[in-house]
Amino acid sequence: MSNDSILKTFLVAFLLCVVCSVLVCMAALVRIDKEAYNKQLEIRKTVLAAGGFQQQIDDGGNIDELFTTNMELKLIDLDSGEFTTAVDSVTYNQKEAVSDPALSEAIPADLDVAGIGTRAKYAAVYQATNGDLVLPIRGAGMWGPMYGYVAVADDCTTIKGFTFYQHAETPGLGAEVDNPRWKAQWPGKQIFDNSGALALKIVKNGRMDPNAADAINTIDGLAGATVTGNKVQGIVRYWFSQHGFGKFLANQKAKRG
Numbered sequence: 001m002s003n004d005s006i007l008k009t010f011l012v013a014f015l016l017c018v019v020c021s022v023l024v025c026m027a028a029l030v031r032i033d034k035e036a037y038n039k040q041l042e043i044r045k046t047v048l049a050a051g052g053f054q055q056q057i058d059d060g061g062n063i064d065e066l067f068t069t070n071m072e073l074k075l076i077d078l079d080s081g082e083f084t085t086a087v088d089s090v091t092y093n094q095k096e097a098v099s100d101p102a103l104s105e106a107i108p109a110d111l112d113v114a115g116i117g118t119r120a121k122y123a124a125v126y127q128a129t130n131g132d133l134v135l136p137i138r139g140a141g142m143w144g145p146m147y148g149y150v151a152v153a154d155d156c157t158t159i160k161g162f163t164f165y166q167h168a169e170t171p172g173l174g175a176e177v178d179n180p181r182w183k184a185q186w187p188g189k190q191i192f193d194n195s196g197a198l199a200l201k202i203v204k205n206g207r208m209d210p211n212a213a214d215a216i217n218t219i220d221g222l223a224g225a226t227v228t229g230n231k232v233q234g235i236v237r238y239w240f241s242q243h244g245f246g247k248f249l250a251n252q253k254a255k256r257g
């Protein structure tokens, strides 16, 4: 075929297009893969941080290695409060389950103090090798949904760590929920009192009395962001109620002795 032939010109242009399309698709796939991996890495980092591994992360520890050696993903049935294998924990996506009628349930209005309307039937939790439990929490903030984790010690009541990894609160105000200084108050606090009733509360900034009998259950609120503090209180109240992780933690406490 002559180099001046129109057919050859079209053929070369066509082949060039095919090669370029394949290259662009491959680049997009690599990018999607990398984005998915980075997202997974962030979640792993958050779970590890909530689970008390912040120092190892700061020391440059390998996140994947720390995660796989210290954390086990498990699903719990929130209604029975027991671990479940009803669905595959590896493919289960709790965020997506919320909008799947088969995998979610409506929260009765009087119990919906976190302002979420619906919750997944199964919660994806992480159990650390030392027995600590890292539990996912979510609820309405002042400006949008907030997603986080609370880590609870083997006694099923002492907080080991607390973090929100996604929210829309205002920088300098509600977004201080992410400030390590504010989060540092949480470890050591007790979620339940001796009778097993929910006792953890967030008081208005400056009203926390470290000498009060209930100091072990009290978190000092955020300065200039009482609304967000109240939202976090609602989230805590819901997720540690009988409709949230209350049954599961009571069951675990009884089993662990």
Ligand SMILES: Cc1cc2nc3c(=O)[nH]c(=O)nc-3n(C[C@H](O)[C@H](O)[C@H](O)COP(=O)(O)O)c2cc1C
Pocket (backbone or CB within 6 Å): 142, 143, 168, 169, 170, 171, 173, 174, 175, 205, 222, 223, 224, 225, 226, 227, 228, 229
């Ligand atoms: C633009 C704007 C953004 C705000 N963002 C927040 C917020 O993210 N969280 C919050 O609690 N309060 C926020 N506030 C303040 C609340 O309206 C309210 O004044 C505050 O929560 C009261 O807290 P205080 O009693 O500690 O002052 C915001 C106010 C304005 C004007």
